[in-house]
């Protein structure tokens with residue numbers, strides 16, 4: 001089984017507008033609302049790939065009830081710690097006239113020490129039953145920025161391989177706990193290494209820097225330009241087909257899910273990278289965040305180009 005952790009679960013709401021302008025009244029065309037937050041998005045994609053998955057983390061209030069009900073409707077197994085505060089809404093305003101997305105992300109509920117202790121016990125039990133545990137997304141209020149590092153340490157006594165996909169100080173502390181896999185995007189790699197890579201040579205240097213700090217595998221995702229990965233000291237450049245992206249929000253989560261699915265199925269590394277990239281690209285075709293169609297993934301698998309640098 002793969003367990004995904006979403007400490008800051010959300011209702012991912014998408015408004016599709018024919019034209020969106022700041023400071024003007026806008027009438028909304030379509031609305032989509034699904035259970036979200038990065039780990040839940042990854043769980044949905046894993047489920048769509050047919051991998052046994054369980055989603056955990058914290059949920060609260062009526063938004064939390066919506067999230068659990070929506071997971072049930074999608075037949076995604078879950079085991080969350082309930083909190084008193086309200087889970088957040090993450091709003092993506094999609095401007096259909098130019099394809100631009102504007103994301104407004106609430107900060108999420110307050111988590112108490114006691115609720116964290118309850119979660120720590122749960123994740124160790126789940127870790128014992130999982131081959132992979134994926135920690136994704138921002139850290140809600142009340143929790144320290146070292147929470148991911150602490151939880152990764154707590155999982156050391158299990159055999160689960162840990163994936164980490166977060167940003168800011170949580171990412172910087174998390175790196176010290178040496179997860180098996182990380183997926184920073186360009187902004188996040190700059191937070192980690194102190195320098196935004198300006199070209200592919202600098203990107204390679206940044207990836208070697210991550211590998212030197214004990215990460216076995218790290219991918220920097222580059223949106224429509226694909227990704228670059230270091231695995232056991234070798235660098236792979238992955239290029240994806242050019243598509244008419246509808247909504248790339250959640251592509252990073254789909255990429256992480258594809259990578260986890262590949263590692264879970266013990267595929268060779270190049271096939272893991274192909275599956276990750278195909279899932280990221282397939283997600284960009286969907287209006288929903290963290291959603292892929294198997295037929296799109298299969299079609300893209302044949303079009304991904306990988307070279308070893």
Ligand SMILES: Nc1ncnc2c1ncn2[C@@H]1O[C@H](COP(=O)(O)OP(=O)(O)O)[C@@H](O)[C@H]1O
Pocket residue numbers: 185220221222223224225226227240241242243245248249250251252253255276277278279280281284
């Ligand atoms: N517009 C796009 N066209 C094709 N593939 C895309 C596009 N956007 C994202 N992807 C795929 O999804 C992966 C992750 O997307 P990215 O936007 O880099 O992540 P994040 O959402 O974390 O910033 C990319 O490496 C690529 O494989």
Ligand SMILES: O=P(O)(O)OC[C@H]1O[C@](O)(COP(=O)(O)O)[C@@H](O)[C@@H]1O
Pocket residue numbers: 008010012036037038041090091105136137138139167248249250251252253254289
């Ligand atoms: O937990 P965070 O970092 O606030 O991010 C939450 C948001 O990230 C997303 O999961 C999308 O992330 P990606 O586009 O990076 O995959 C949204 O669906 C969600 O609303």
